[in-house]
Every structure is written in C-alpha cells, then in structure tokens.
Amino acid sequence: xxxxxxxxxxxxxxxxxxxxxxxxxxxxxxxxxxxxxxxxxxxxxxxxxxxxxxxxxxxxxxxxxxxxxxxxxxxxxxxxxxxxxxxxxxxxxxxxxxxxxxxxxxxxxxxxxxxxxxxxxxxxxxxxxxxxxxxxxxxxxxxxxxxxxxxxxxxxxxxxxxxxxxxxxxxxxxxxxxxxxxxxxxxxxxxxxxxxxxxxxxxxxxxxxxxxxxxxxxxxxxxxxxxxxxxxxxxxxxxxxxxxxxxxxxxxxxxxxxxxxxxxxxxxxxxxxxxxxxxxxxxxxxxxxxxxxxxxxxxxxxxxxxxxxxxxxxxxxxxxxxxxxxxxxxxxxxxxxxxxxxxxxxxxxxxxxxxxxxx
Numbered sequence: 140x141x142x143x144x145x146x147x148x149x150x151x152x153x154x155x156x157x158x159x160x161x162x163x164x165x166x167x168x169x170x171x172x173x174x175x176x177x178x179x180x181x182x183x184x185x186x187x188x189x190x191x192x193x194x195x196x197x198x199x200x201x202x203x204x205x206x207x208x209x210x211x212x213x214x215x216x217x218x219x220x221x222x223x224x225x226x227x228x229x230x231x232x233x234x235x236x237x238x239x240x241x242x243x244x245x246x247x248x249x250x251x252x253x254x255x256x257x258x259x260x261x262x263x264x265x266x267x268x269x270x271x272x273x274x275x276x277x278x279x280x281x282x283x284x285x286x287x288x289x290x291x292x293x294x295x296x297x298x299x300x301x302x303x304x305x306x307x308x309x310x311x312x313x314x315x316x317x318x319x320x321x322x323x324x325x326x327x328x329x330x331x332x333x334x335x336x337x338x339x340x341x342x343x344x345x346x347x348x349x350x351x352x353x354x355x356x357x358x359x360x361x362x363x364x365x366x367x368x369x370x371x372x373x374x375x376x377x378x379x380x381x382x383x384x385x386x387x388x389x390x391x392x393x394x395x396x397x398x399x400x401x402x403x404x405x406x407x408x409x410x411x412x413x414x415x416x417x418x419x420x421x422x423x424x425x426x427x428x429x430x431x432x433x434x435x436x437x438x439x440x441x442x443x444x445x446x447x448x449x450x451x452x453x454x455x456x457x458x459x460x461x462x463x464x465x466x467x468x469x470x471x472x473x474x475x476x477x478x479x480x481x482x483x484x485x486x487x488x489x490x491x492x493x494x495x496x497x498x
Contacts, residue, residue, distance in 0.1 A: 141172030149180035153187040161195035171202025185214040254451040258381060261373035271371065276379040284345040285387025289394060292340050296333060296395040300402025303327055308411045317411045321421035324403035329426060333395035334434040335482055338441035341388065342474035346449035349380050350470035353453025354463035377450045384442035389435035396434065429493060437485050441478050448474045
C-alpha cells in the first residue's frame, strides 16, 4: 500500500488478510510506501493479522518504517499478552490470597460486632420505651421462623433419631449392651444434635430470608428512605427478627429433642425388641432437667447469631440482584460456622458444670 494508513485503507487490507487461509499462498503486505498511520486503523490491521495467523495462514508484513514496525510489534505483543491465560501464581501469590481472605474475614467479624452492638442498644431502647417494639412484625417473624419450621425440624430429627438408634443398637447388640441405646440417643439429642440441627435449619430458612429481605430493601433504597424519615433502622427492621428467633428457638429445640427420642423409641421396639416402658425408664434415669434446659439456653445464643448475621449481610448489600444472592449465601455459611463455634465453646462449659449422674 502507499500513502496514509487510514480506516478505509485498513479495511481493504483486512479484507485481503481475511481471505487468506491455511492452504492459500503466502501473503506479503508491503508497507514501504506507507507515509503515516492512524492508531485505530493500525489496530484493525494488527487484529486481522493475528486472527489470520491463528487460522494457520501465512501472512507477513514488510518494508515498514521504524516507527510503524515498532508500533505493530508493540500492539501484537500487547494483544498476545492479553489473550494469554493467566498463569497460576507462586507461593507468594498464594500467601497474598490467603492474607486477603483472612483480612476480609476479620473485617466481616468486626463489622458484625459493631452491627450486633447496635442491635443490643436498640433492645435496650425498647426496654425503656416499649412502644418502639413492632409487635405485629415480631409475631409475623415468629410464625415464619417458628411455626413454619415445625414440620421439617420434626421430620428430620425423627429420622436422625431412627438412624442413631439403629446404628447404636447394631453395635451394642454385639456386646449384649443394647439396653444402653436409650442413653446414647438421649445424650446425643439433648446435648448436641437437637439444638444444633434446629439452629442449622433456622439458619438455612430464616437467616437467608432475613438477608434476602434486607438486601432487597437496600437495593431498592428503602432503608435509605426509612433513615430519611427518621426511623430507627435497628428497632424497625432488626430487633423484631432477633426477638422472634429468641422466642421460638427454645421451643424448636424442645421439639427436636422430643422427635429425636421418639425415633429412638421406634428402633428400640422394632429392632431391639425393647418395651416402651424400658426405653422411657432409661431416659428418665440418665437425663436430668439440666440437659433439656441447657440445650434451650444454647438456642438463645444461636438465635442472636443467626438473626444478626442475616440482617448484617443484608444491610451491607451494594449492587443488584447478584449481590443479594451472594449476601444470602454468606449469611447461611457464616451463621452455620459461628453457630458451630459457639456450640463447641458452650459444650466445653457444659461438661464442667453438669453434675455426674450415677446409673
């Protein structure tokens, strides 16, 4: 070509380059008569050359002046680097990523602590001014988180009691110690499995619902509108959820314990030929009221954790629907993680304060 390499000249050259294929004759583009170039036109030509080479065509340029040749080489190199797949980082890159994840987790915990302190201050304000409590909203969340969760928690805990009873009975029969199967079911359900399973189910149902609800309100700027109207966000949106969970969680744990023990009763009678009165007498012998009350007390801690995390993840949403989905996922995962951590700490305390029962 000769003259200025503008968009029109580049379009003609690109059409010529596009016609070259793997089996065609080598194509040589002479740029010795090129007196100048436009950046956009040169980028078009370089892109066409790279696509042709990727197809296997033999296309080269020749005669380009120093500036033009340098620019072609630079654009080609930059395009190749852009298309090149990212190589996995080394040890340093991996440590940086781990540090960023840890820092993000610590910042989340810090924000959660600040958010929870605001929730507790709102509860304190409600104690001094009960009119701040939204009774209807609290009853609504009690129904959603408590009453609606009864069927799934009852069925799952009953099935878990059946499975535990069968596995325990299968092993204990080898030692002629199947009489102790009710002991295992009682301790497992009342100490750990009942409260923990109820908390996990509530976190999956209600914690995610809280995050999605508040996240959608943030996206629609409804929370900003409430703030402008002078509403107390914590008293209006957060405390009804937390108080509702704190009311219903102990009853859900009691329900979980009951149906778990009922599942063990079924296996005791069907698989171990254990009369119902023997099973119940063993439960009365090994279970003390503190076992039941301690599980219900733990559920209050779980309720505070689940409600605050769900609301916090929803309130920190920035963006659109995708961010609401991510906040919902984070609420469930974080709630379950912190519930298990709290359960481990509370269980260690329980071991030291529970009186020993002689059987």
